[in-house]
Every structure is written in C-alpha cells, then in structure tokens.
Amino acid sequence: MKKALIVGINDYAPIGSGGPDLNGCVNDARDMANTLVICGFAPAQIRILTNQNATRANILNSLKSLVSNSVKGDSIVFYYSGHGTRVANIGSDLEIDGLDEAICPHDYASAGVIRDDDFKTVLSKLKAGVNMEIIFDCCHSGTGTRKMDLALDMDFSYEAARFIPPMLEDEFYMTYASEIPLSKSSKKQTFTTKALVPVAGLNHTLWAASKDNQVSMEGNMSGQIRGYFTYHFCKILRATNGNIVRKTLDKQIAMALAAMGAAQINQTESITAEFSQKIFS
Template sequence: MKKALIVGINDYAPIGYGGPDLNGCVNDARDMANTLVICGFSPAKIKILTNQNATRANILNYLKSMISTSVKGDSLVFYYSGHGTRVANIGSDLELDGLDEAICPHDYANNGVIRDDDFKTVLSKLKAGVNMEVIFDCCYSGTGTRKLDLGLEADLLNETARYIPPMLEDEFYLTYASEMEVSKSSKKSTVLTKALVPVAGMNHTLWAAAKDNQVSMEGNISGQIRGYFTYHFCKILRATNGSIVRKTLDKQVAIALAAMGAAQINQTESITAEFSQKIFT
C-alpha cells in the first residue's frame, strides 16, 4: 500500500498577515499530491496538512500514525514545504552537542520547531521492508541568507528564501561552529552542522531541496509562485509516471535547477543500494 503525508505552509501564526509568510508552499503541496496520484497513490491514502492545520502536534501525530500502521511492502512519503531553520542542541550538561536542522510548523513561535532529532526518533520506528521517501523543500542553513541581495532583474524580484533566521544564541554557535571542534579525547562528537539523518544505515531516502550551505527558493514560474525544487521534482515524476530510478531523478532535478539559474543544488541521501532502485520501491 502507498501512503503519504503532505505538509505545505504559507500562513504562519498569527493567522493572516503578520507571520513570516510564504506564497508557494500550498501550491507545492497540491502539485505533490496530484503527482503522487499519477504515481499510483490512492487519494484516500494521502493526508494533506496546510497552514493552520499544519501544527507541530498534527505533523508529528500523523507522521507517527502513518509509520506505526505501515507493514512490510508499503511505500510511504513524507513531504514538507515551508520554512526551515537551525537551532543549537544543548545537552543536559548545558554544553553544546551540535547544531540541529529543523522545520517550522505553523505554530513554531509558540510550540517550537521540529528538529532533526525528533524526526530520527519517529523514523526509527519504521519497520523493515517499508520504503520511505522524505522530501523537504525548505532551507537548512543560515550561511546563504547573507547572499540574498542578488541585484536581480525585475522579473525575479519575487524570489523568497524559505528560511527563518536563527535566534541570537543559535546564530552565535552557527557562526563559530567550524572553530568549536571538540578534542578527540572527548566523548562528545565534533560540533559541526549535522545532516538531517546519518547516511550510514539509513532506513529511508532523504530528498533535500538544497545543500546545507544554501537556501531553498520560491518564485514566479509561469504565473504561479512555486518552490523551484518541488516544481521540477514533480514535473519529472509526472513525465515518467514515477517509474524512474533515484539517481536519475536526482540528476535530472539538478540539471533543471541549473538550467533556470537557481542558486541551489538539490541533495539526496540514502544507502548506496537505494540510488539504483526506482523511487517508491
């Protein structure tokens, strides 16, 4: 059975004008849902959460439910389009253990972000023999946000980065991360930015819209605001009815992003064997 949870957030709390809103994420969610139907997913098995429904609790609860009810042979998709950020991971000893990537639910300002550690905990429950694609169209690094004044031509001035700047304490650690390596004799690992999940032993495939030192952009494509990564990802899936191996999909998305002059390069992470297999299998 094929099941999906799709999240798209344009409207951040407070509801209506006032939050750090985006414009293309609900369009992305709609395109992803329709594309998955073309790829063999039943509409009844696709759960969509947008705007005020995409709370931290709802996202985690629906994701946990989808994973816990899956059985060997199922194919799952979790898709997120919205803001991303970075937060410091402070241990119980009040020492810095690392820097976590995070996504920003509709209510993140009051109820917090969803960290990569939260996802690791949920994904650790994935049963053997269950395929899962995790797809993120958001930013995971602050380094690229300082380069947004690009002097763009008028038709590209609607570009927006899907990124929430870190709070001061988090930005401080992020700025000095490369200088804060812990000695090899220490039990703590090197303090560097982490991938969403480790590649070694991964039980799913991660599709990221940009590398961890880049921002993920949205802008006007044929009169509609879209995430650049999602637009091309879905376009290629529809053209192939989802019958495409992962490394080919990854390459074709990268070529399409480069052709449009996007300042981001998609990144796909999984165990080696998965790259030569078809997506959703």
C-alpha cells in the same frame, strides 16, 4: 500500499497576515499530492496538512501514525514545504557544527520547531522493508544567510527564501562551534551533509531542495508561485509516471535547477543501493 503525509505552510502564526508568510508552499503541496496520485498513490491514502492545520503536534502525530502503521512492502512519503531554520544543540550530543536543522510548523513561535533529532526518533520506529522518501523544500542554511543574489535569466516578479534566520543564541553557537569542545560522551562527527542522514537499519531516502550552505527559493513559475525544487521534482515524476530511478531523478532535478540559474543545488541522501532503485518501490 502507498501512503503519504504532505505538509505545506504559507500562513505562519498569527493566522492571516503578520507572520513570516510564504506564497508557494500550498501550491507545492497540491502539486505533490496530485503527482503522487499519478504515481500510484490512492487519494484516500494521502493526508494533507496546510497552514493553521500544520501545527507541530499535528505534523509529528501524523508522521508517527504514518510510520507506525506501515508494514513491510509499503512505500511511504513525507513531504514538507515551508520555512526551515537551524537551532542550537547544546546538549550532551553536541553536533560538530553545534546546530540541529529544523523545519518550522505553523505554530513554531509558540510550540517550537521540529528538529532533525525529532525526526530521527520517529524514524527509528520504521519497520524493515518499508520504503520511505522524505522530501524537504525548505532552507537549512547557516548563520548570516538571509538573502542570496540569484543570477537568473528570468525576471521573476516575486522571490523569497524559505528560511527563518536563527535566533541570536543559535547564531552565536554556530559562530563558535569549532571552539566548543564536544562532551566525552559524544562521538565526534565528521560528516558535512545534512544532519538528517540515513541511520543504520533504516530504509529511507532524503530529498533536500538545497545544500546546507544555501537557501531554497520560491518564485513565479508560469504565473504561479512555486518552490523551484518541488516544481521540477513533480514535473519530472509526472513525465515518467514515477517510473524513474532515484539517481536519474536527482540528476535531472539538478540539471533543471542549473538551467534556470537557481542558486541552489538539490541534495539527495540514501544508502548506495537505493540510488539505483526506482522511487516509491
């Protein structure tokens, strides 16, 4: 069975104007849901959470349900479009860059963000033989990356970065991360990719809209505000009915982003064997 959880957040608390609102994320969620139907997902098996419904509790509970109710042979998808940020990780498992990457639910200001460690806890329950695609169209950018100049051929009337700057304490720890010694119980980590990486025994692929040191953008695409990454991701899937291997999809998205002059490069992570297999299979 194919099942999906789709999250798109334009409206951040408070409801209505006032929060760090975006404009293209609900459009992205709609496009992703319709694209998954074209790729063989039954509408009844697609759960959508947008705006005030996309609270931290609702997202985590829905994701836990998606994972726990899946069995060997299922293909499941978790898609998120909204703000991303980084938060300080100063516990015993201090990461080499001192930060956790995180997504921002509608109520992040009061309920908190959802860290990569939160995702790892949920994904540790993923059963063997379940295929999972995790798709993030948000920013996981470093300190100071609040605005990037784009060398675009097109004159977009609206552009915004899907990124909430870290709080002062988080920026401080990132700035001095290289000088903060790791605790003896921590195993030194040398990877430079996103923190949400494949864990031994898990079967999932991470599709990220940008690399760690970049921002993910949204702008006017054919008269509609869209996330650049999701726009091309869905366009390619629709053109192929989902009949495409992951490494080809990854390459075509990268080429499309480069062709439009976007200052972001998509990043896909999985075990090597998964790259040569068809998505959703």
